[in-house]
Amino acid sequence: MKKFLNRPEDFVDEMLEGIYRAHPQVTKTADDLRCYVTAHPRPGKVGIVTGGGSGHLPLFLGYVGENMLDGAAVGGVFQSPSSDQILEVTKYVEQGAGVLYIYGNYTGDIMNFDMAGELAEMEDIAVRTVIGNDDVASSIVGEEHKRRGVAGIFFLYKAAGAAAAQMMPLDEVARIAEKARANTRTMGVALSPCIVPEVGKPGFEIGADEMEIGMGIHGEPGISRSKLAPADAVVDQMLDRIFAEESFGAGDAVAVLVNGLGATPLEELYILFRRVSQRFEEAGAAVRNVWLGEFATSMEMAGASISVLRLDAELEPLIAASADTPFFKHVAR
């Protein structure tokens, strides 16, 4: 295991110490390093809380900041945060307008967020929940509720965060997040495994010339393993799967996120995007907003994902709004 770390059991907390030292815009509630919140909560605004396992930076905590989220409960590597931690973050970000939970569709997270939400409601905090489930590889059409949440949750954060910053009420912010959820689809491809520090060996094996389409960000099995194809053919396989569920044509507009899983260079993400752009151009659809880089990683895993958000007149300005977190900055043009 070749990582910059001290003791594997300190990996998450020392990472958090580094973040707090680097970025005074964020802080922890009271004594728990893993209750990560904005240092500047805004009175009267709906609070948005996320959370999940570590090892995916900038997911989850990287989206806490202006025009995005207000807090994140941080779990161990690939582990859910506790309901106590989620409740603690919830109480901090409650500013009189209620709290929206947005997180990925994983059993442990659902259990702990649900429990925290019930405890929060008992303390008279209104809570709504929208669960990201954008990974089209992880279940068939008609069983979307079984799909995992992956990088596309970024679009839920972006849209709901901008809506909350406009001081929309809780039900409206939840409706926006839900619309972004329904309109977002992601396909991923993995080329190499990653190593959980406290485990010390790769989570799976993959041949030197193989790729796995549809693999999850914790190494969950994908839908096909084959020889690594040329970049354009890889993109075509991924987009064909998305386009089979949702067609795009003249008059349609989308936002696109090409996400690196950890070890894949930015150069390669642009080569992938070149083909994504060609495909939408051929379909006659407009790509209005583009982000490329690392947004939801699996530590040092090589691979990429492509997320597509169908835009409408309501979502487009929210997606295009400025945002400013220590990990993500966007300047509206």
Add this chain to the structure above:
Amino acid sequence: MKKFLNRPEDFVDEMLEGIYRAHPQVTKTADDLRCYVTAHPRPGKVGIVTGGGSGHLPLFLGYVGENMLDGAAVGGVFQSPSSDQILEVTKYVEQGAGVLYIYGNYTGDIMNFDMAGELAEMEDIAVRTVIGNDDVASSIVGEEHKRRGVAGIFFLYKAAGAAAAQMMPLDEVARIAEKARANTRTMGVALSPCIVPEVGKPGFEIGADEMEIGMGIHGEPGISRSKLAPADAVVDQMLDRIFAEESFGAGDAVAVLVNGLGATPLEELYILFRRVSQRFEEAGAAVRNVWLGEFATSMEMAGASISVLRLDAELEPLIAASADTPFFKHVAR
């Protein structure tokens, strides 16, 4: 070789096509994809041009944008751009106030930038040059002119870019860049090699439990190879070398860049920064600006570098100014 690409010989141009498709703020001069410039040159402003080999994204072209650079000549992977390409970019960014070249200390780049500069001067374009040489591992004190330019060149771009945006004249912008150069020191450490697409195999070998301190971003030999140490000890080795040349104490202020070389997760960079921050705290010096992430990579190389810029009253506001490129955004606070 496990990369997302089509033909290796198209790697750079297809990457550039992807970038132009994604980011309308940048464009190419005339027909050459590799002459990369801002789409919105500003009349009367000093133009700043950089350039160098591909494979280091976001270096070099990623810093072309508002409050930073105006153009970049893009070479093949780890190869210099041609003097013709540099001249083409120079002519485009000349807006009546002259042009400053800022690039790294590599023989091919120096030869081609010098030639382009001479040709530009013959066309009555005033040209100044500042060459980044921040890598303290690459030569001893007293022979700093032999040192390679690595991630610390980011500080030269940031300071000179902000100075040019304030409409300072050419000699002033060059003086600022030169001061940032003299005040910047970097140390790197590599854990794994990378593969040049047209070569198809790693540039060097390194043992499964080894690190190399001081390795260059093209795999140039470092100053020591040893067993991978705990993160805090790795940082101490790197900073001890910087502190041996330049001491920091009470009243001193610095900007710090912790840069990932490609495959190293952001989590690990924060663990490294935690120790960097502790060391400056122990010395009594203030860390005023912090950036972490990938700023100058070596494709899929695992490793990191730490760059330190000594601030003064003139550099500090320039370093802290807002900037907005497709690859780098900073919002002044």
